[in-house]
Amino acid sequence: MSELMRVPFLGANDDECLVSSWAVTEGSPVEAGQLLCVLETTKTALEIYAACAGFAYPMAGRGERVSVGQPLCALAEAVQADPGALKARLANDPAAAARPAAQITKKAEILLARHGLGIVDLPPSANRITEEVVQAFLASRSVNRESKPTKYSRVGILGGASGGGAMIVIESLLRGKAQQPICIFDRDAERHGTSVMGVPVAGSIDDIEDALRAGKIEAIVIAFNRNLEERASAFEHLRARGVPFANVVDPEAQIRSEVRMGVGNVILGGTYVGAESVIGDNNFISAGVHLEHGNRLGSHCGFGPHVATSGDVTIGDRVRFGIGVFVEPCLRIGSRCVLPSGAVLTSDVPDGHVVQVSYHQRLKPI
Amino acid sequence: MSRTYLASLNAALHDLMARDERVVFIGEDVRDPYGGAFKVSKGIHAMYPGRVFSSPVSEAGIVGIGAGFAMRGFRSIVEIMFGDFSILAADQLINTASKFPLMYGENVRVPLVVRTPMGGGRGYGPTHSQSLEKMFLGVPGLDVVSPSLFHDPGSLLMEAVTGTSRPVLFVESKLLYPSPLLSGAELRTRMLPGGRYPVAVAENFSGGKPDVVVLAYGGASLPVSKAMLALRQEEIKVRAFLPSALSDPPGADLLAELDGEAPIVIAEEGTESFNWGSEIAACIYERLLGRLRRPVIRVSSRNGVVPARQDLEVAFLLSEEKVMNAIVGALT
Numbered sequence: 296m297s298e299l300m301r302v303p304f305l306g307a308n309d310d311e312c313l314v315s316s317w318a319v320t321e322g323s324p325v326e327a328g329q330l331l332c333v334l335e336t337t338k339t340a341l342e343i344y345a346a347c348a349g350f351a352y353p354m355a356g357r358g359e360r361v362s363v364g365q366p367l368c369a370l371a372e373a374v375q376a377d378p379g380a381l382k383a384r385l386a387n388d389p390a391a392a393a394r395p396a397a398q399i400t401k402k403a404e405i406l407l408a409r410h411g412l413g414i415v416d417l418p419p420s421a422n423r424i425t426e427e428v429v430q431a432f433l434a435s436r437s438v439n440r441e442s443k444p445t446k447y448s449r450v451g452i453l454g455g456a457s458g459g460g461a462m463i464v465i466e467s468l469l470r471g472k473a474q475q476p477i478c479i480f481d482r483d484a485e486r487h488g489t490s491v492m493g494v495p496v497a498g499s500i501d502d503i504e505d506a507l508r509a510g511k512i513e514a515i516v517i518a519f520n521r522n523l524e525e526r527a528s529a530f531e532h533l534r535a536r537g538v539p540f541a542n543v544v545d546p547e548a549q550i551r552s553e554v555r556m557g558v559g560n561v562i563l564g565g566t567y568v569g570a571e572s573v574i575g576d577n578n579f580i581s582a583g584v585h586l587e588h589g590n591r592l593g594s595h596c597g598f599g600p601h602v603a604t605s606g607d608v609t610i611g612d613r614v615r616f617g618i619g620v621f622v623e624p625c626l627r628i629g630s631r632c633v634l635p636s637g638a639v640l641t642s643d644v645p646d647g648h649v650v651q652v653s654y655h656q657r658l659k660p661i
Numbered sequence: 662m663s664r665t666y667l668a669s670l671n672a673a674l675h676d677l678m679a680r681d682e683r684v685v686f687i688g689e690d691v692r693d694p695y696g697g698a699f700k701v702s703k704g705i706h707a708m709y710p711g712r713v714f715s716s717p718v719s720e721a722g723i724v725g726i727g728a729g730f731a732m733r734g735f736r737s738i739v740e741i742m743f744g745d746f747s748i749l750a751a752d753q754l755i756n757t758a759s760k761f762p763l764m765y766g767e768n769v770r771v772p773l774v775v776r777t778p779m780g781g782g783r784g785y786g787p788t789h790s791q792s793l794e795k796m797f798l799g800v801p802g803l804d805v806v807s808p809s810l811f812h813d814p815g816s817l818l819m820e821a822v823t824g825t826s827r828p829v830l831f832v833e834s835k836l837l838y839p840s841p842l843l844s845g846a847e848l849r850t851r852m853l854p855g856g857r858y859p860v861a862v863a864e865n866f867s868g869g870k871p872d873v874v875v876l877a878y879g880g881a882s883l884p885v886s887k888a889m890l891a892l893r894q895e896e897i898k899v900r901a902f903l904p905s906a907l908s909d910p911p912g913a914d915l916l917a918e919l920d921g922e923a924p925i926v927i928a929e930e931g932t933e934s935f936n937w938g939s940e941i942a943a944c945i946y947e948r949l950l951g952r953l954r955r956p957v958i959r960v961s962s963r964n965g966v967v968p969a970r971q972d973l974e975v976a977f978l979l980s981e982e983k984v985m986n987a988i989v990g991a992l993t
Contacts, residue, residue: 401892
């Protein structure tokens, strides 16, 4: 790229000056920063240095008066056979020294660097890479994507007014900002009119549809969990009547990336659901449960606290877990199984089986 | 095509001379047709020969005489040809003109404005290229005012001459004289409300929050505005605050505007240490320490003498490139 050097701004006093002397001759090679010529203004002798390396072609003669902005010296990439043509071209072409816009904006570059990425990580593009392009890229591959387990914010609780189920679901709902427990529906008529943690027991299961129509609640979650068959049939009964179900996921639960979840699940504090797991509907998962990545969980299951599964475990429907059950990787647990507290699974469990744990334990007075 | 910085000042001088017979003007080489070394006062000698005095080369003398005129009921404007020479008038300005109103109370008023251009970039060498205004900051009784390209220099000069009864050091910039004032077409501009010497606010974006906030004044507005224009294409949003009264600490309004998430860069033309930015940064830390995400970044000329040789001078002084690097550095 040949560069054209023009007479620079000379100060408030002068619009033009005298070319006092040249330090180079036509075609002489110069380095960047090398002295080209001296210009004389009313107050000072101004030295002009080469802006880049090249072959110098003076465009004004010694003793000539030149104006600010006038072409002064061409710096060519190579020795010119026809210097006149080069000078003419540079003098007429204002974009001769224009640099092409960089292919990525600095902001986009900074944003990539913050995420440990570079231009090479982006899909190739002919267009200039802007902040918007980078944001879209980050969103598409985001590992920090916020999961939204439910869209329903006004939640009615079914059952568990006695026995603690409603209480822990309400407590979890009260901790979060996205959802609100509105009222409890319980079959025990004695409980109607009382409240759990400030949430009133408003009626029974038959009152749910009226409450929905009146806009009091938007969705239901089932809190009782001792009897999984009852839990499942209540769910199916209401679902068939078009009642929407909400997930309740405690703010202290960790739901990792790419987890898919059905509806009506309760997931309490400290529970971990690993990446790429799939969960069905209407499961009750207590606090501190650990479901590793790639787990496949059916529907209507009940988990006591501190159940831990390894990666890629498959669990059917209506499976009851006690407390502290451990499941090795890649195993399959069929539907309607029972896994008592303390069980350690090292092999598959077919449908409809209970795991009998045998280790010796008894109570002995001290 | 908007008016130049110089034209605005020249028009204000004409206006001041026309409106008030008490205004007197003293400087070196100000007689027309020469009209002053930088032509700022061109034309006023021809029109008001009885009140425009071309003086011998004695900065102490003319500031002293200017102060004397001011004490006796005139409104004095004294031009010091190069800001570097203001040191020669330091005793008159600091020990006399600034102190008399404080020492003698309302009995003595000194409506004196000392105008001078500071700054380098023209190859004028170590003793003609400095930005020495920092040496006059913190002098009790002396206001130091400097218009930027985002202000109207003429209005500020008028305020200094007509609105004050104590001395003002009015700091102009050689490089800015021929520059067109930035009217808001290229960069959105507004003034913070209140105050005789307003704070200008300029942005290279519209809507949303800035990525970086810059504080600067006077001549630094040239490299800062160029940096902002260049960074607009890089999608980096910059909001610049440019106070015109350097001797005032940042007010509550300005500090409130700085209280955000954007890192702060202070750009000034003076040498690196013990300057305007040091004081502003200290005020910022006093008010906003727990709320800052990172330390204030200061960018300026290097410590040393301003070289005469062009390439060395460019490397030494505050530049568009240095401002851009500081802004980008604040984000990485």
